[in-house]
Amino acid sequence: MSVTTKELVKHRREVADLQQRIKNRRLQVMGLYGTPIAALLTALAWPGLKIFFWLNANMPSAINYTLCGLLLFLVVATAAQVAAEFFLDPSPWRDDETPVKDLKLDLELAEEQRILEARRLTPPAPERQASYKERVPGEIARLRRESRHYRRVHLFMQWILFISSAAISAVTAWYDPPQPAKGVLIALGFTVTVITAAAGYFKPRERAFNLQQTADNMEQHATALDLGIAPYTEIDDKLNLASFATTVEALRAEQRMREQQLDQPQQGQQEVI
Structure with a gap:
């Protein structure tokens, strides 16, 4: 493989890596903020169901167990994501505490560099x-x-x-x-x-x-x-x-x-x- 090809492949890999990192970071941010919101909604839905449907009776055990398990899962997931984002060192997340806009800027710069290098190293x-x-x-x-x-x-x-x-x-x-x-x-x-x-x-x-x-x-x-x-x-x-x-x-x-x-x-x- 020629030096020109290696350089172009290197820049393409860098761009592809940044694109994947942006996707992963978006999912991480969605989970970081969406999971506690889902836990809060579940906690509010529990008494809401009791008031609207079973005010004068006991809620079915299956619904209680389901809501309890879901709430427990969301709380544990929230704690795990907060720990991975702010407390664990090294973090299992590659771009912890990194805004998505910063990764987008890095991607734009990498694509610009790839275009410039491709223009300079373009074969006949x-x-x-x-x-x-x-x-x-x-x-x-x-x-x-x-x-x-x-x-x-x-x-x-x-x-x-x-x-x-x-x-x-x-x-x-x-x-x-x-x-x-x-x-x-x-x-x-x-x-x-x-x-x-x-x-x-x-x-x-x-x-x-x-x-x-x-x-x-x-x-x-x-x-x-x-x-x-x-x-x-x-x-x-x-x-x-x-x-x-x-x-x-x-x-x-x-x-x-x-x-x-x-x-x-x-x-x-x-x-x-």
Whole structure:
């Protein structure tokens, strides 16, 4: 690995580490302040339930035990977080007593330094294009993975629609009059309506098809480049790499445009088309 690559990787790791530290610190702060608030609300809810529901009777033991256990857990969690934040040395928390805004500032400075170093150490265009070619298989795998995800979501929605629609007819035919199954019919009708609306809004089938099509096109061009067949038949590999990078970026831009069109309402899609 060249010195240039090592420096760029070092800066990328520093940026990624700061991003993860910011996420961890946000969770720590949320727990530090949210846990005692939850304990206080639990303590207030206990007598509130007694007053509103069991004023002249004893509260069920199960509710008492549940609230007691929850309150005990929240108190212990609060004490542990306060100790980790202010009293333990060394603290199990990496950024104890560090505001999130300070970490964000460090991240901005690290990203700025990475940009400056990348500008100073940027390799020539042919090397960047060769590196880009090696990243394409990972992009193809990501597109296929997302395509499979949306395809599964679409199939799951369709099966729910099939089962719910069939169940509505079955329950209606089984009960005559349908009053005993009114709740079941309402639930099934609600499920069918929600799934139909969600499928029409999120369009998982169309997203899966677009992602799969883009992945197939990118894989076709990558294979053509490796085999040296049309449209990458130039003698100079630099020209082939430049043409390949241009084509793949055009495919990715077309995929992003399709995603934007799917996110627009039907009337907006017609106007775009």
